[in-house]
Amino acid sequence: MRFAVRVEVRSLEGIADPEGQTIERALPALGFRGVEAVHMGKLFRFVLEADSESAARATADQMCSRLLANPVIEQADVWVEPLGADASDEPAVGRSA
Amino acid sequence: MRFAVRVEVRSLEGIADPEGQTIERALPALGFRGVEAVHMGKLFRFVLEADSESAARATADQMCSRLLANPVIEQADVWVEPLGADASDEPAVGRSA
Numbered sequence: 001m002r003f004a005v006r007v008e009v010r011s012l013e014g015i016a017d018p019e020g021q022t023i024e025r026a027l028p029a030l031g032f033r034g035v036e037a038v039h040m041g042k043l044f045r046f047v048l049e050a051d052s053e054s055a056a057r058a059t060a061d062q063m064c065s066r067l068l069a070n071p072v073i074e075q076a077d078v079w080v081e082p083l084g085a086d087a088s089d090e091p092a093v094g095r096s097a
Numbered sequence: 098m099r100f101a102v103r104v105e106v107r108s109l110e111g112i113a114d115p116e117g118q119t120i121e122r123a124l125p126a127l128g129f130r131g132v133e134a135v136h137m138g139k140l141f142r143f144v145l146e147a148d149s150e151s152a153a154r155a156t157a158d159q160m161c162s163r164l165l166a167n168p169v170i171e172q173a174d175v176w177v178e179p180l181g182a183d184a185s186d187e188p189a190v191g192r193s194a
Contacts, residue, residue: 008140023141023164030163032156034146043105043140044120049131059129066127067120 002083003048003056009069009076010041044068047083056080099180100145100153106166106173107138141165144180153177 011017019040027035050056057080064076108114114136121135147153154177161173 010140010142020141020143024143026164027160032160035156035160036144036146038141038143041140041142043107043138044117044135045107045138046117046121046135047133049133059132063124063129063132067123 001050001052001056003050003053004081004083005044005046005048005056005060006079007044007060007064007068007076008041009044009064009074010039012073012075015073042068048080053080053082098147098149098153100147100150101178101180102141102143102145102153102157103176104141104157104161104165104173105138106141106161106171107136109170109172112170139165145177150177150179 017039020038023040024035024038027033027038048056048059050059057078060078060080061076064078065071069076116137117135120137121132124130124132124135145153145156147156154175157175157177158173161175162168166173
């Protein structure tokens with residue numbers, strides 16, 4: 001079976017997020033007021049071949065810890081959804097890796 | 098009112114995604130098979146003060162076109178959700194900017 005996987009990687013709480021801070025500081029000069037708590041992360045999307053949804057999730061979790069995220073400073077959230085019948089763009093099943 | 102905004106920025110169809118391609122090429126050497134269509138994008142999260150959800154969305158769309166995304170090569174998807182009662186991590190309302 002094929003699964004659509006979405007992985008969001010972002011800084012752990014308490015770890016600096018310089019891109020987010022820079023954007024937040026730039027916004028008032030561009031006329032945007034009332035924007036706060038700006039955070040920037042990475043979003044990976046890919047298609048995975050696996051026997052089951054749990055196998056797909058296990059593979060995606062391994063990919064996070066070995067390649068996509070640095071667990072010392074980043075957290076990764078993984079969403080897995082079977083491809084096919086309802087290939088929605090926004091998988092509903094979320095879990096933190 | 099305060100709104101939680103999530104913006105996903107990714108390459109337009111047909112525009113090269115070198116990070117995604119590099120990751121896809123690295124995976125077999127790490128023992129991951131059957132992974133394809135790897136795409137990497139940016140995900141912004143922030144909190145916005147606005148009078149209504151439509152005003153919040155309009156501001157977020159402007160932020161996309163002026164700062165967060167390059168509309169020549171990137172597409173931005175914006176999700177807006179009121180903060181408060183149900184501060185779910187996964188806003189349900191999606192629209193392409």
